[in-house]
Amino acid sequence: MSNRGLLEQLERTTETLSHSLSNLIKYSSVAKERDDEDDGEQHELPESTAKNSTSGLMMVNAQTGQLIKGIQDLLVMTRSIREKWLLTQIPDEGVDSQPELDYEKCSQLLKQWTQEVVGSEE
Amino acid sequence: MAGEGPRANGFGSDNMYKKPLAIDPNLIRPAPSSASPSADSDNEHKSEQNQPSTGMAQPLVNNPYEIFGNMPLDQLIPLILQSRGTGTKFADLTEESLMEEIIKDDVPLSQAQRDADGDLDMDVSQFANEPGQQTPEPQQIEGPARADEDAALSQEKFRQLKASTVQSLNLAVNESSLALEFVSLLLSSVRPSAANASMSPFLKKTVPQASLNAEKIPFQTPSSAEVLDRSLIAKGWKQRSLEESRTLLKDSYQALEKSLKKEHSYWSKVSHNISKKDVVFRIKDRETGEKSLGIKYGYEDSGSTYTQERGIAVLKHNSKLDRLELVPADRQQANALGKDNNEKFVRVRIFTKIEEEDDYILTGESRLDELLIPNQAAGEEFDFRRQISRLKFFIFEKDLMYQLKRESENLISYGVSIENENKITIEFSTEKLELETMPVNDDVIMNHQQDAPKTDDRKATLVLIMLRMLLVVIYKKQLRKKLLCPQTSMGASVKSPKTHKAVGKLQDNEVLLLRPIIGKFKHESYVNLLKKIIKGFVLDVVEDSSVRKVSGSSHPVTIKNEAVYDNHIAKLDKEIHLFDKILEMPRSDLLVELPKSGTILFVLQSSNYCNATTGVKYTNGEGEILFDTSFSNFKELEDFLHFIVSEYVAGGQENGVKDE
Numbered sequence: 031m032s033n034r035g036l037l038e039q040l041e042r043t044t045e046t047l048s049h050s051l052s053n054l055i056k057y058s059s060v061a062k063e064r065d066d067e068d069d070g071e072q073h074e075l076p077e078s079t080a081k082n083s084t085s086g087l088m089m090v091n092a093q094t095g096q097l098i099k100g101i102q103d104l105l106v107m108t109r110s111i112r113e114k115w116l117l118t119q120i121p122d123e124g125v126d127s128q129p130e131l132d133y134e135k136c137s138q139l140l141k142q143w144t145q146e147v148v149g150s151e152e
Numbered sequence: 153m154a155g156e157g158p159r160a161n162g163f164g165s166d167n168m169y170k171k172p173l174a175i176d177p178n179l180i181r182p183a184p185s186s187a188s189p190s191a192d193s194d195n196e197h198k199s200e201q202n203q204p205s206t207g208m209a210q211p212l213v214n215n216p217y218e219i220f221g222n223m224p225l226d227q228l229i230p231l232i233l234q235s236r237g238t239g240t241k242f243a244d245l246t247e248e249s250l251m252e253e254i255i256k257d258d259v260p261l262s263q264a265q266r267d268a269d270g271d272l273d274m275d276v277s278q279f280a281n282e283p284g285q286q287t288p289e290p291q292q293i294e295g296p297a298r299a300d301e302d303a304a305l306s307q308e309k310f311r312q313l314k315a316s317t318v319q320s321l322n323l324a325v326n327e328s329s330l331a332l333e334f335v336s337l338l339l340s341s342v343r344p345s346a347a348n349a350s351m352s353p354f355l356k357k358t359v360p361q362a363s364l365n366a367e368k369i370p371f372q373t374p375s376s377a378e379v380l381d382r383s384l385i386a387k388g389w390k391q392r393s394l395e396e397s398r399t400l401l402k403d404s405y406q407a408l409e410k411s412l413k414k415e416h417s418y419w420s421k422v423s424h425n426i427s428k429k430d431v432v433f434r435i436k437d438r439e440t441g442e443k444s445l446g447i448k449y450g451y452e453d454s455g456s457t458y459t460q461e462r463g464i465a466v467l468k469h470n471s472k473l474d475r476l477e478l479v480p481a482d483r484q485q486a487n488a489l490g491k492d493n494n495e496k497f498v499r500v501r502i503f504t505k506i507e508e509e510d511d512y513i514l515t516g517e518s519r520l521d522e523l524l525i526p527n528q529a530a531g532e533e534f535d536f537r538r539q540i541s542r543l544k545f546f547i548f549e550k551d552l553m554y555q556l557k558r559e560s561e562n563l564i565s566y567g568v569s570i571e572n573e574n575k576i577t578i579e580f581s582t583e584k585l586e587l588e589t590m591p592v593n594d595d596v597i598m599n600h601q602q603d604a605p606k607t608d609d610r611k612a613t614l615v616l617i618m619l620r621m622l623l624v625v626i627y628k629k630q631l632r633k634k635l636l637c638p639q640t641s642m643g644a645s646v647k648s649p650k651t652h653k654a655v656g657k658l659q660d661n662e663v664l665l666l667r668p669i670i671g672k673f674k675h676e677s678y679v680n681l682l683k684k685i686i687k688g689f690v691l692d693v694v695e696d697s698s699v700r701k702v703s704g705s706s707h708p709v710t711i712k713n714e715a716v717y718d719n720h721i722a723k724l725d726k727e728i729h730l731f732d733k734i735l736e737m738p739r740s741d742l743l744v745e746l747p748k749s750g751t752i753l754f755v756l757q758s759s760n761y762c763n764a765t766t767g768v769k770y771t772n773g774e775g776e777i778l779f780d781t782s783f784s785n786f787k788e789l790e791d792f793l794h795f796i797v798s799e800y801v802a803g804g805q806e807n808g809v810k811d812e
Contacts, residue, residue, distance in 0.1 A: 054397075058394055058397075084389075086390065090393050090394060091396070094397040094400050098401065098408075101404075101408060102404075105408060105415070108415075112419050116423075119428045120428065131726075137730055140730065140731070140734060143614055143617075143618060144672065144734070146610070146611065147611055147614050147615060147618070147669075148673060148676045
């Protein structure tokens with residue numbers, strides 16, 4: 031995935047995360063202050079009934095799930111970023127290349143090999 | 153009959169309701185009850201046709217037409233027939249005959265109308281109110297429209313269909329009107345005016361208004377206790393759901409943290425252990441099916457043509473030991489097949505011949521690579537690199553053995569034999585070389601470590617090292633070939649145009665591992681033999697003669713002005729050329745100088761590393777080349793030398809002496 035795509039995804043995920051977190055907080059109130067008010071008023075507020083109703087519970091559940099999923103998405107993203115980092119590593123020409131062979135020494139060694147193994151002197 | 157009845161009624165209405173009833177409604181009751189419609193009913197009929205409108209209609213509280221309308225056809229037709237007397241057929245009834253009958257009955261009816269005016273009126277009003285009676289009219293209109301279908305449908309069938317349709321309609325109308333009546337009646341107690349409007353006159357008459365009532369249930373506001381209770385329940389639910397969500401979050405947090413830690417340590421190890429030179433790629437772990445990372449440890453990219461093993465390993469994180477592990481992809485399969493211990497290394501042993509016993513004793517064994525010796529002291533980081541090194545080592549050894557065996561196949565005439573899958577022996581005149589792949593196990597390593605050092609250990613090790621280096625040279629040649637002509641490198645049979653001159657006619661892709669080494673050994677023994685022959689046939693015979701080695705002039709080692717490639721190829725070339733000395737065909741030039749009688753130049757060389765041909769060039773004292781020939785058999789050479797020496801040199805010397 032391109033950097034741009036990753037950034038966009040990050041944006042989206044954080045957006046969902048904050049959204050679901052705020053929603054979760056909103057729906058998680060047990061509406062105490064409303065209970066202190068008039069009961070009749072509570073019935074007229076669809077919001078508060080929703081909060082205490084099953085749909086409110088479901089919302090809490092759904093938001094929790096979304097929160098978890100968002101975080102998992104983030105983790106997956108970090109994984110893919112790391113993979114990208116690892117897989118796109120290219121050895122640097124100058125720094126990583128092998129030290130230049132000492133050809134003289136090598137040929138010397140090879141000569142020595144011949145002498146030792148075969149026992150002949152060139 | 154629903155069609156028939158209404159038609160009769162409709163006809164009646166046309167005639168100012170003079171005869172509203174086609175059949176006597178009273179018949180409905182007697183018909184089912186009477187065991188058999190008696191013949192005297194015929195008599196009754198004549199009077200009954202008039203009577204119902206006068207007196208008999210009185211006891212009927214409900215609307216008789218409704219009953220007729222609701223009656224199924226199979227009941228109604230017998231009723232009509234019954235009313236008309238036995239012997240009449242329903243098919244005989246025609247409109248005309250009915251008309252005639254009505255006209256006949258006209259007079260008594262008018263009387264009756266006068267007598268029971270009110271009743272008749274009521275009938276008329278009911279008649280108008282009766283929905284069942286009104287619906288047939290549109291059907292009569294529909295009648296001709298369907299006439300076309302009559303041709304296809306039988307008359308009877310059409311009638312049946314029509315009747316059932318009308319019947320269903322009537323039923324629906326009746327039901328709805330009943331429901332309307334019920335609601336109106338129920339409403340009449342609360343809203344009389346509205347109810348009045350929708351009540352049928354019949355209902356108004358028969359049932360008093362507001363006679364049906366129902367209790368109204370008021371909406372109860374919940375008591376404070378109830379409200380409290382409900383909110384408590386709601387809060388309880390809420391609390392529970394929050395609790396669930398909390399545990400869910402906590403659990404997943406813990407799980408994620410765990411995997412995050414694992415991941416973190418995995419990646420930190422990866423970044424620590426894997427350098428940029430490692431070939432890393434994505435791979436699917438066949439065991440677990442997970443996506444994973446793989447490392448290539450095979451030498452395929454370096455020019456190896458070994459294909460028996462893929463040379464890739466899955467990079468795994470062992471969470472128990474918290475370290476990285478490499479699991480070769482092939483080993484997974486091998487384990488599945490039940491073979492294990494893929495780790496084998498090549499060992500070189502040198503046996504020296506005992507002259508008198510014609511037997512060999514072990515005089516040298518190659519050193520164990522330190523990778524094979526378990527190293528407990530090594531740290532964790534080292535451990536992983538060591539795994540990679542070991543994998544690389546083993547695949548290289550396997551490759552080496554594979555290539556050695558390939559090469560040995562053609563060398564059987566030179567004392568090279570493949571004893572078994574894992575062993576190659578090469579026999580020389582005084583010693584024997586044994587190349588063997590050994591499985592890595594503790595015994596082998598222990599034995600080796602305990603063995604006393606032997607005289608030829610170093611030589612064996614050197615041979616092994618040279619074999620490995622030569623394999624690398626083969627890789628490099630392959631690589632160079634790939635770089636130079638990528639399109640043809642795939643086919644190994646394609647001849648590379650860039651064979652190096654020093655290597656002569658040999659192809660780049662030819663395996664050259666054993667032959668250079670064997671050639672060196674053999675050549676050395678050939679040289680010794682040649683020297684012995686020279687000594688025996690020349691030096692010992694000719695006084696003051698000497699032999700010396702001259703360097704051969706025909707070794708074009710210099711890199712000629714080849715086209716300028718990129719650095720990599722130039723580097724490869726350089727590295728390959730380093731080994732030209734080893735890879736070149738062995739050649740020794742021996743110059744025997746004969747005082748006053750010229751020189752004999754012996755050129756000992758080989759066409760395939762293993763054989764030997766000796767070129768002999770005799771130049772006499774005057775610089776003339778008298779003989780220039782070559783032998784592949786030393787016996788012939790001996791004879792030839794003997795001939796030269798005796799004929800020319802010895803003779804020449806004698807001549808010279810004589811000359812002096």
